[in-house]
Amino acid sequence: MGIFSGKTQPRDELEKLVDELRDVISSRDLDDVPQIRQIRERFDEGYHNLRDAAVRTAQEAASRAKDHAHAANQYAHDEPWQVAGAAIAVGALLGYLLARR
Template structure:
């Protein structure tokens, strides 16, 4: 999956989560519910939970990006250290795909 695809999926999920949170806030944020102590406690727990999820999501995204950069670096190093092996593998894959497409 490319970086832009990953970012797009992440943004879509984040947007959906933000919309869900906004809907929930509007539901329990009604002024007539202010007098109910349980609703206030629920709002506080929801705010704390949202912050916790946001922090966790940011950490997970940063870790995924770090791992992707590391994998790209390792692949780049390997390609520079073993160019003939990489070229041979690419040739083999290309021949296999050509063979499979030619059989159709």
């Protein structure tokens, strides 16, 4: 299960819609209609472009996350006492807030 427990995820809904649309326009009964062939080609091209863009975006996001994690790790190694102090402060704040409940 994902973030949307008990519900289908938007990505799943989009994939289902794309599959249904592909089934409709790939019907052999429509092969003689030139506009349908053009729609099929545009659909396939657009779908592949969208998929490639999504992959690139995910790769860029992963790269940025890796860079930020590396920077945080480097800072923690360069300034361990500041990181420890911040962790203690956050822990004390959380303890205070939980104790008030």
